[in-house]
Every structure is written in structure tokens, then in C-alpha cells.
Amino acid sequence: MVVGAFPMAKLLYLGIRQVSKPLANRIKEAARRSEFFKTYICLPPAQLYHWVEMRTKMRIMGFRGTVIKPLNEEAAAELGAELLGEATIFIVGGGCLVLEYWRHQMQQRHKEEEQQAAWNALQDEVGRLALTLEALQAQVQVAPPQAALEELRAEVREVRAQLARPATQAVAPQAVSSSKM
Numbered sequence: 001m002v003v004g005a006f007p008m009a010k011l012l013y014l015g016i017r018q019v020s021k022p023l024a025n026r027i028k029e030a031a032r033r034s035e036f037f038k039t040y041i042c043l044p045p046a047q048l049y050h051w052v053e054m055r056t057k058m059r060i061m062g063f064r065g066t067v068i069k070p071l072n073e074e075a076a077a078e079l080g081a082e083l084l085g086e087a088t089i090f091i092v093g094g095g096c097l098v099l100e101y102w103r104h105q106m107q108q109r110h111k112e113e114e115q116q117a118a119w120n121a122l123q124d125e126v127g128r129l130a131l132t133l134e135a136l137q138a139q140v141q142v143a144p145p146q147a148a149l150e151e152l153r154a155e156v157r158e159v160r161a162q163l164a165r166p167a168t169q170a171v172a173p174q175a176v177s178s179s180k181m
Contacts, residue, residue, distance in 0.1 A: 013096040020092035024085035031081040038073075042080025047071060049083060 031042045047070050054068045071079065 010100070013100060017089075017093055017096055020089050023092075024088040027088055028081040028085045031084055032077060038077045038080070042084060043073070043076045044080075045083055046076040046078075046080035049079065050076070 031037045050071045051068055058064070058066050058068070070076070
């Protein structure tokens with residue numbers, strides 16, 4: 001299964017965003033039906049939004065000191081419910097974005113920690129190899145030079161040759177020297 005190409009977290013976030021639209025619609029319906037919700041939650045932001053929007057439009061058209069009439073209660077409740085629904089969708093989308101960013105940062109931090117651990121392991125290995133190299137260099141410096149080794153090899157060959165001679169040759173000179181006496 002290819003998890004890296006199609007992360008499950010992104011699918012989950014997409015599902016949450018899709019569910020937020022019907023949730024926003026239910027919140028709008030509840031805002032239209034409930035007097036408390038309509039009066040204290042929907043109307044104040046709707047009136048503020050209307051005031052800012054109309055003031056901006058009037059200034060753009062060049063009307064500076066005109067008084068802006070507030071929306072009637074029905075229009076303000078409708079506008080407030082729409083604003084609340086859009087805010088819900090925006091908050092859910094922003095939350096998904098923040099969660100995705102946080103997840104990406106965690107993955108990045110984990111990757112950096114793995115790289116740092118690998119780097120430390122490599123540095124330890126290089127240090128161990130450097131110590132081994134120093135020990136080997138010390139052994140090479142202590143070892144006799146090549147000429148001395150060749151000389152020792154020649155001596156070993158001579159000793160082997162003497163040991164390999166027949167025993168008669170070694171006994172005969174002793175017998176000759178004992179008869180002369």
C-alpha cells in the first residue's frame with residue numbers, strides 16, 4: 001500500500017472540511033430558529049458587518065458623513081447566520097491547515113533527528129577508525145625495517161639448512177677431531 005503518495009491524514013482533513021459545510025448549514029438553521037442565538041450571536045456581528053460595509057461603500061462613492069441605518073432584524077438574522085456559517089467553514093479549514101502544518105513540522109523534526117543520529121553514528125565510526133589507524137601506524141613504526149626482515153629470513157634459512165644436513169656430516173667432523181688426540 002502506498003501511504004506516502006496518498007496520506008490518510010489529508011483524506012481525514014478533506015472529510016472534516018466536507019462535513020463542516022452541512023454543520024454550517026445546521027448552525028444557520030439553529031440561528032434562524034432560536035431567539036437567544038439570533039439576538040446575541042447573529043445580530044451583533046451582522047450589524048457590525050453591515051455598518052463597516054456600508055461605510056466603506058459610502059466613502060468610496062464620496063459620501064462622507066452620512067448616517068447608516070441598521071439592518072432590520074430579519075435581514076440581520078439572515079446575514080448573521082450566513083456569517084456564522086462561513087466563519088464555521090473558515091475555522092474548520094484553518095484548523096485543518098494548522099493541523100497539517102503541525103504534522104509536517106513533526107515529520108520534519110523526526111527526519112532531522114534521524115539524520116542527526118546517522119551523522120553521530122558516522123562520526124563515532126570515523127573516530128573509531130582513526131584510533132585503529134593510529135594503532136596500526138604505531139605497530140608499523142615499531143616493526144623492523146624490510147632489510148632487517150630479509151636478513152632474519154636469510155638467517156632462518158641458514159639454520160634450517162644446517163638442521164636439514166645429514167647427521168653423518170655433523171658426526172664425522174667430531175670423530176676426526178677425537179681420533180687426532
